[in-house]
Every structure is written in C-alpha cells, then in structure tokens.
Amino acid sequence: MLESRKSRKRIDDESMSRIKNEQGLVFHIIHGSFVDGYGVRTPVFLKGCPLRCIWCCNPEGQKGHPEIKFTASHCNGCGECVAACPANAIALNLKREDDRLRIDRERCTNCGKCMEVCDKGALDCFGKYFTLDELFDVIKRDEQYYHESGGGVTIGGGEPTFQPLFTLKFLRKCKENDIHVALDTCGYTTTREGFKALEEADLLLFDVKGMDPDEHLKNTGVSNKPILENLKKLNAMGKPIIIRVPLIPGYTDSTKKIEETAEFLSKLKSVERVDLLAFHEYGKIKYVQLGKEYRLNVQPISQERLDDIKAILERYGLNTQLGG
Ligand code: SF4
Ligand code: SF4
Structure with missing residues (x-):
C-alpha cells in the first residue's frame, strides 16, 4: 500500500510538473x-x-492525470498486458466472461505499457x-x-x-x-x-x-x-x-x-x-x-x-x- 501511495504521488507530481511546464x-x-x-x-x-x-x-x-481505460468487449483474454505490466497491477480471470480483467488502480502508475502490447484496442488512455x-x-x-x-x-x-x-x-x-x-x-x-x-x-x-x-x-x-x-x-x-x-x-x-x-x-x-x-x-x-x-x-x-x-x-x- 505504501508503494501504491508513492506511485500515486509520482503520477500527480509528474502531471503537475508537465502542467506547470x-x-x-x-x-x-x-x-x-x-x-x-x-x-x-x-x-x-x-x-x-x-x-x-x-x-x-x-x-x-x-483526476488531474492520465488514466488507463479498459473496454471489456474488445478483450480476448490473451494476457499480454498482464506480462507487460511492471507494477503487477493487472489480474485476469478467464472464468468470468463479464469481469475478465481488473486493473488495481492503486498500483497502476498509468505508464501505458499495457496499452502498447494490446493489439485488440481494449486498453487506451483518458x-x-x-x-x-x-x-x-x-x-x-x-x-x-x-x-x-x-x-x-x-x-x-x-x-x-x-x-x-x-x-x-x-x-x-x-x-x-x-x-x-x-x-x-x-x-x-x-x-x-x-x-x-x-x-x-x-x-x-x-x-x-x-x-x-x-x-x-x-x-x-x-x-x-x-x-x-x-x-x-x-x-x-x-x-x-x-x-x-x-x-x-x-x-x-x-x-x-x-x-x-x-x-x-x-x-x-x-x-x-x-x-x-x-x-x-x-x-x-x-x-x-x-x-x-x-x-x-x-x-x-x-x-x-x-x-x-x-x-x-x-x-x-x-x-x-x-x-x-
Ligand atoms: S492485452 Fe488486451 S486483449 Fe489481451 S488480455 Fe490484455 S486487455 Fe485483453
Ligand atoms: S498503465 Fe502501466 S502500471 Fe497501469 S496497468 Fe498498464 S502497464 Fe500496469
């Protein structure tokens, strides 16, 4: 949790510094x-x-920083994003058709690495x-x-x-x-x-x-x-x-x-x-x-x-x- 708070602060600091710049x-x-x-x-x-x-x-x-957007209907459950996430923030549950993928927003640093590997367009950014x-x-x-x-x-x-x-x-x-x-x-x-x-x-x-x-x-x-x-x-x-x-x-x-x-x-x-x-x-x-x-x-x-x-x-x- 402490690590998550640090991540969150890092996102906010980076966002504020870009806005100030x-x-x-x-x-x-x-x-x-x-x-x-x-x-x-x-x-x-x-x-x-x-x-x-x-x-x-x-x-x-x-929120004043970018946020990852997940569109379930585009996801085929390939798991590429899980492997790519450096924060270990994505969990897949293939048994749940209606709730296949979850992003732990406390852990997620919005780095965008999951988006880069998802060729189904299920991950994007607001x-x-x-x-x-x-x-x-x-x-x-x-x-x-x-x-x-x-x-x-x-x-x-x-x-x-x-x-x-x-x-x-x-x-x-x-x-x-x-x-x-x-x-x-x-x-x-x-x-x-x-x-x-x-x-x-x-x-x-x-x-x-x-x-x-x-x-x-x-x-x-x-x-x-x-x-x-x-x-x-x-x-x-x-x-x-x-x-x-x-x-x-x-x-x-x-x-x-x-x-x-x-x-x-x-x-x-x-x-x-x-x-x-x-x-x-x-x-x-x-x-x-x-x-x-x-x-x-x-x-x-x-x-x-x-x-x-x-x-x-x-x-x-x-x-x-x-x-x-
Ligand atoms: S990479 Fe894309 S399609 Fe594959 S599990 Fe992740 S969100 Fe779903
Ligand atoms: S944006 Fe980065 S930290 Fe967040 S879920 Fe995707 S890969 Fe993981």
Whole structure:
C-alpha cells in the first residue's frame, strides 16, 4: 500500500510538473458542436476537477492525470498486458466472461505499457498532453465556422480552472487571434489565474448545483459558498453568463430547490439564459472503463416535469431553455 501511495504521488507530481511546464492535459475535443455556447463551437475538455458530483457524466475528467481505460468487449483474454505490466497491477480471470480483467488502480502508475502490447484496442488512455501551440493548431482548423456562425472555442472539463495557467494562456491565445472563448465552469476556483480566466472569457457557462451549502457539500464534495461568491463577482463585472442547472431526480429537482435557485438567479443582471440539463446516463460506461463505482440509481425526469421546472424559472423572469 505504501508503494501504491508513492506511485500515486509520482503520477500527480509528474502531471503537475508537465502542467506547470505549460502543457495542458486534455481528455476530449469535439469539432462542430452546436451546444456549449453560441454558434458552431469546438469544446475542449481539460482533465482535473475539484468537485466529485454524484451524478458526474464525465468521470474521466475528474483526476488531474492520465488514466488507463479498459473496454471489456474488445478483450480476448490473451494476457499480454498482464506480462507487460511492471507494477503487477493487472489480474485476469478467464472464468468470468463479464469481469475478465481488473486493473488495481492503486498500483497502476498509468505508464501505458499495457496499452502498447494490446493489439485488440481494449486498453487506451483518458488524457493526452498538448502544448499551447499544438492545441491551438487543433482548434484553428474550425476557425472558418466560428466566424460564419458566431461560434468559437469552449474550454470545459473536468474544470478548466483546475489547470489555471494553461487555461488562461490558451484563452488569451484564442482571443489574440479573434476567436470567441466560452468557459464551461463549475465556478470553484481559488487561484488568481483561475479567476482571471473566468474574468477574461467572452462567455461563461456557469453551473449552479443548489443553494444549500451542506447539501451541495454532500452532493459534490465542496461547499457552494466560493462558487456563489465568484458568480456574484463575475455578475457585478457584467460578464455574459449562461447558467446551467443539472436536474437530477431526488437531488436538485424539487420545486423548493428550483425556486431557491430561481430567486437567487433573478437578481443577477448578467445572466442571459438558464439552461436546464436533464439527467442522463451516457457517462455510465466510462465508470466501468475506469473501474469506478456508479453510485446513482434514479429514473429520468418526464417531459411534463421538465416543462414545469422551466415554467417556474420563467415566472422569475429568467430566459430558460431545456438543454444547452
Ligand atoms: S492485452 Fe488486451 S486483449 Fe489481451 S488480455 Fe490484455 S486487455 Fe485483453
Ligand atoms: S498503465 Fe498498464 S502497464 Fe502501466 S502500471 Fe497501469 S496497468 Fe500496469
């Protein structure tokens, strides 16, 4: 166990030093998205987040270092990866068709040696380092669409301010090149550069996950106090803001909670729109690929209830849409 902790610390140290050396750790890029801001956008997802929301649909964005992804349906049980693993972190059980291979995540150093030997594509990695110029070259391919549609780049995650310096520099590079930048944020940042990035973005997609600090702590792992303080400050600066409210049955969707949120938001003059993000389970497969437990057990919200919630927010004078 001591060795595992050392391995874990080594991964984190290496990851932080690369991030400090102006490399960003990215786990996904989408070209030609019509959500996550106005116009045609290129959402860039940075790895690492200070929150651990029970309903998180991007669990691969939580940790600030690369992580091995295992896709069981591609694995034929050949055992090549077991032999290649220097940390002795992989166990095969050929008798269990549904649970053939396990990676001990405490032992795994994410060295990637197993990936190199697996020719079935069952092992891959969430997270790739990019320099500023490399990432800029990727998003620049879509530049024509940004200008034609009023779109741009959306930096999200994870939480973009978890890599504050890289996010700030990337955002500035885009803006210097006349590319609109939205930041998709949970609002929880305590660093100067992180707040500066929020301040300098052209548009904020800002998550609001509840008004009660204790409940917020229980659901996400952090208090909402610094989040709401940041939101109030950014509102006072006149920053264009789209609020995103996740609707998770039994956690965030009661009429009382929606009214409390609506009451708070109705006082913020910079809020252009509220987007209601209905619960879905698209991220469930990624929990399996990461060997993580999926803790949520809820049913989708009916269309009728979604319409009711939208009507509540509209009664508070908030421009509201379903999805976003
Ligand atoms: S090398 Fe690939 S196919 Fe072979 S056991 Fe490992 S994960 Fe499965
Ligand atoms: S990345 Fe693969 S080879 Fe490297 S320690 Fe983890 S399981 Fe073993």
